[in-house]
Amino acid sequence: MCGIVGLYLKNPALESQIGELFTPMLIAMTDRGPDSAGFAIYGDExxxxxxxxxxxxxxxxxxxxxxxxxxxxxxxxxxxxxxxxxxxxxxxxxxxxxxxxxxxxxxxxxxxxxxxxSIEILKEVGLPAQIAETFNLRGMKGSHIIGHTRMATESAVTMEGSHPFSTGMDLCLVHNGSLSNHNRLREELKREGVKFETDNDSEVAAGYLTYRLQQGDTLTEALEYALKDLDGFFTFTIGTRDGFAVVRDPIACKPAVMAETDDYVAMASEYQALTTLPGIENARVWEPEPSTIYIWERSSDDKRG
Incomplete structure (x- = not known):
């Protein structure tokens, strides 16, 4: 069991507040992942x-x-x-x-x-509140950010094994769930030149997306392939230079909720992580559908696969 949170700002006036807005979201996921936490923030390009x-x-x-x-x-x-x-x-x-x-x-x-x-990844072993304080998350600025709190099941509790994972330029992934075919995929991807630092199954998912993008796929196409080739149950949130994406496995085994206003798009494993956001009481709130790709980017509108 792990926790995912993400915040994409549609209103540039809020970029100086992104750390302040995101910190309580990450801390709210402590019960889902008390052993390590991390986040990827995009800004300061x-x-x-x-x-x-x-x-x-x-x-x-x-x-x-x-x-x-x-x-x-x-x-x-x-x-x-x-x-x-x-x-x-x-x-x-x-x-x-x-x-x-x-x-x-x-x-x-x-x-x-x-x-x-644009990307900076900061992660560490320990409680989310401690990690947020260590890296001064509240004082950070940026356009979008994704985070993760981990309860280790697939590998040891280490900084290297914590999320987010990045194996490509300005690309990162956080994952709630488990992949059953990650060992085979890891070996296949290694033969294609993808490098891995850990035995975490989530790093394989990140490496898989990097490989697909290197083949010339768009992010939507890469995620469509992922839905076919990654076996298991998962909610992925993916950060890119221009925005973020959310996708769930075909049976939507792991929890996820999203909220959108004129100012932002937010996602979390539990709604309680969204309750501190401004205007949440008037947001459009929904549960992302199985096998559906949601992408928000600065250069395009909301897209759904």
Whole structure:
């Protein structure tokens, strides 16, 4: 049993408040996932010729400044960075391939939690309230955010095994449920070049979507394939640079509820996580249908598969 929450702002005036709005939503899912929690926030975009990486190191006092200076000197590129608790966000004037290859060769003990122009993933072992405080979630700004509270059943309680999972540019996934064919799919995806950091079944789902998108599929098409190829029960919420998506398995085994106003679209595993949102009493509230793809993006209207 896990908890999912997501918030997509249709009203840009609320972007400075997204952390304040989202924090009670995440904490409301504590009973569904008390062992770890995390979130992916989209905002503070870099230009297309830059890459933004969320990095984590096992050592609490790792010298991020030294790493930034080394990258700047050896690659001769622009580097901006800041630290947030145990992670650091690096903005590099280069491509993701060059940045990731450099880290793999020169800082192989640094874990890349996310890569893109907008995304930052922050996650940790512990209660959701503790994690929200650790990363100053209330003070964050952005256009959309998805989060997860975990009750581990498929793998150990570790930071690496917590959600969200990201295996593609500005793409991440959170999952409530269980996949029965993830081991076979993991091996198939590895042969196609998809890399995995954990044995969590949810990371396989994230990797599967990344693979489909790399084949040229749209997000809707990738999720349509997922409904055919991923065996199990699930509610997925997927974050992208432009918005977020929600999809449930063909029998809608895991709970989910959605709410929409002129200002936002929100989803949660339980309605109680939505009750602190402004205007929720006048929102359109519904349960997403089985095998139905819901997508909200800045460049398009609500789409349903």
């Amino acid at each position: 870099v230009a297309d010729d830059w890459i933004k990486l969320t990095l984590r190191h096992p050592e609490k006092n790792y010298d991020w400044k030294a790493l930034a200076e080394k990258i700047q000197d050896e690659l001769d590129i622009g580097v901006e960075w800041f630290q947030n608790a145990k992670v650091a966000v690096f903005k590099l004037h280069t491509t993701d391939a060059i940045a990731e290859a450099y880290l793999a060769e020169n800082a192989c003990d640094v874990l890349i939690l996310s890569a893109g122009q």
